[in-house]
Amino acid sequence: MEKILKSIAKRFSIGGGADIDEDNHPRILAGLFGSIGSLLSFIFFINSLFLSDYYLSFVLFIVCSSLLISYLIINSNKYAHLHNAVRHISLVAVLLFGAYLVCTGGLNNSGPLWIFIIPPVALAFFGLKIGVVYNVIFLIVICVLLLFPDDLLLTTEYSYEFKSRMIYAFLASSALSICYEASRYKSFEQLKSLTRQYKLESKEDELTRLTNRRGMWEILTSENNQSKQSDSSVTLALCDIDYFKRVNDVYGHDIGDEILKHVSYLAKTAIRDGDVLARWGGEEFLLLMPDTNENAAVNLVESICTLIQGTPYSLEDGEKINVTLSAGVCEISPLISIHNAITLSDKCLYQAKNTGRNKVVPYSQYSV
Ligand SMILES: Nc1nc2c(ncn2[C@@H]2O[C@H](COP(=O)(O)OP(=O)(O)OP(=O)(O)O)[C@@H](O)[C@H]2O)c(=O)[nH]1
Structure with a gap:
């Protein structure tokens, strides 16, 4: 198991690179998310085809294709200038899909479970500031969808308890993800400064402070x-x-x-x-x-x-x-x-x- 985790980390250069590059971190995660997301949405696409839910399968096909394309672009240096835009587009696609699942309930009303991946993904893609903005936007969207009078924006039925728990659980997941991202960022900054100091010291004579x-x-x-x-x-x-x-x-x-x-x-x-x-x-x-x-x-x-x-x-x-x-x-x-x-x-x-x-x-x- 440890070997598998190490080889995944190596494949995506997580924690194994010689250089510490915070700009590269969201790119790596976006690539990872693109590959896993496209694979999962493809499996659900096939599943919904078998269940003859053609509307859902169409939406899943769009999500799968956009994640796959974003994965390919993010892993190509040729399109480096598009990486940031692609990250925004794939996250917006995921938010829209989340809103769609909340609106329709997905398969047997189990679709809204997927909205809990949004807080960590948004923060991993864009860091604290932009990640929080995306989370707030999505929270407003689901509150409007779920709390609109007479369920006019929903094509399925949820109990009041289910709706309120969904909102509270999303809030809790967002808050935890924000805390985690803030502490990760702080540790990362400390690591960067230690590495800088270590590099400097490894080339400096401790006694005379001259180059060694x-x-x-x-x-x-x-x-x-x-x-x-x-x-x-x-x-x-x-x-x-x-x-x-x-x-x-x-x-x-x-x-x-x-x-x-x-x-x-x-x-x-x-x-x-x-x-x-x-x-x-x-x-x-x-x-x-x-x-x-x-x-x-x-x-x-x-x-x-x-x-x-x-x-x-x-x-x-x-x-x-x-x-x-x-x-x-x-x-x-x-x-x-x-x-x-x-x-x-x-x-x-x-x-x-x-x-x-x-x-x-x-x-x-x-x-x-
Ligand atoms: N205090 C101190 N002594 C050191 C350090 N590094 C080396 N030495 C000493 O430097 C001395 C060098 O001695 P030698 O190589 O015999 O040279 P020297 O006495 O300077 O004689 P010449 O070079 O021939 O003029 C040794 O006694 C080492 O212990 C250090 O970081 N601190």
Whole structure:
């Protein structure tokens, strides 16, 4: 049973889609309703033919055909511009059919039972506002039909109790459907905002609030595609805090964390609009500089290093902790892919570390 439900949900993309799309929700439900509604009305159409109720079978045939057509249109992207109109038309067809069933009683006065599908369907198709309007309109229509003096608008007979229960039951069904739709909408909005937050957080480093490695890879990939089309220079710099282990050992891990935040903040203020700074690893940062050649990148990275060196981190007791950076810089080119540029920046960084630290080594000056 669970498997069947899952496959239905998958078929209609209910709750299984990667994207949360409230606009798509009524379309999916309208398609589902169109398929089930056309199937049911077809079965009743055949049944009423066997019972020689040709008038009812004609009405059912019209309902079945309109639901089938609306199902086909709603499932076709070619007629996307008609989807909204089709939803209105199929709901109006259902309302008219409901009014017809109330008016005539359908088979042995059992027809009015179907009007209770109207509140959930109207709300599912159009959400709260328009759904409530359709429900109110239908309520007025059945009240007029049922309460008109001398039953002049009815072709069948109902007892007074049956009429009043029908109206009360319809009201109760509408009220419950409205409450359900309101709470569903609220949950949906919460889910959407959580998803947005999760997506953001999954690409953001919790400590420094910089883009994390995963987020940076996405940015690098899209930047790479853009720069290929525009032939502009893109340069990467891999920066690493010098002797950071010593900071942790002397001042503790918490102060180490504060220094990571301090360095991130300063570097962020020094980069330009369009540059992207990411926390690449523990105390390692990757800077992406679009529209920047190696020379300009070295100047920018050196200015960041100077700023950080000139702005020590102050402890509560007034002690200052000096921090310096080492960096490797490499420009991406037709011969140097992003992956290669990261590897080569790392080699340059390694050379900066091995030749005294607190310096920037560009790939053009890298010696094996
Ligand atoms: N406080 C803190 N420390 C971290 C974090 N991530 C990594 N580290 C520490 O960073 C230190 C990196 O040490 P090393 O790789 O030996 O490098 P280093 O001491 O900076 O020396 P050089 O890079 O050679 O100048 C380690 O002690 C890690 O525990 C973090 O999120 N917070």
